[in-house]
Amino acid sequence: ADTTSRPGKFIGIHFFNPPQLMKLVEVIPGEKTSQEVTELTKDFVKSVNKQAVLCRKDVPGFIINRLFIPMVHEACYVKDRTGATLEEIDSAVKFKLGFPMGIFELADFTGMDVIHKATVEMHLRDKKVINPHPLVEKMFDEKKLGQKSGEGYYK
Numbered sequence: 001a002d003t004t005s006r007p008g009k010f011i012g013i014h015f016f017n018p019p020q021l022m023k024l025v026e027v028i029p030g031e032k033t034s035q036e037v038t039e040l041t042k043d044f045v046k047s048v049n050k051q052a053v054l055c056r057k058d059v060p061g062f063i064i065n066r067l068f069i070p071m072v073h074e075a076c077y078v079k080d081r082t083g084a085t086l087e088e089i090d091s092a093v094k095f096k097l098g099f100p101m102g103i104f105e106l107a108d109f110t111g112m113d114v115i116h117k118a119t120v121e122m123h124l125r126d127k128k129v130i131n132p133h134p135l136v137e138k139m140f141d142e143k144k145l146g147q148k149s150g151e152g153y154y155k
Contacts, residue, residue, distance in 0.1 A: 001030035060125040075103040076133035104153035108146035116140040
């Protein structure tokens with residue numbers, strides 16, 4: 001926003017993958033974004049049949065990726081430490097926690113390139129964010145990016 005001549009008109013919106021399944025959209029006003037622009041953006045999100053959530057502070061990963069990205073890496077660590085399968089972890093998340101899809105399933109929809117890049121960028125800006133799990137690094141390096149490449153955690 002600071003690089004524009006109209007920072008009061010600048011706002012971010014973050015749709016989630018897969019957008020046809022995910023209703024949530026993060027709305028991220030800048031420090032100088034007007035309330036009018038924020039309300040117009042929230043109205044736009046509603047007009048495309050999505051649910052807006054306001055991210056009141058522009059932090060790396062916003063709200064959801066600040067939660068989801070570490071969950072992907074932690075799910076890999078759970079797999080390492082417990083011997084649980086991908087299917088067992090995803091089933092636990094879906095049927096006990098009530099998520100619409102498992103962590104590994106969603107990671108494959110999102111793409112390992114996106115998860116890897118988001119993790120690296122978030123960690124550069126905030127050292128509290130976990131570094132990529134070695135399996136995430138390996139899949140990224142091998143171009144096993146999920147649905148877009150035909151193979152990720154699942155084929």
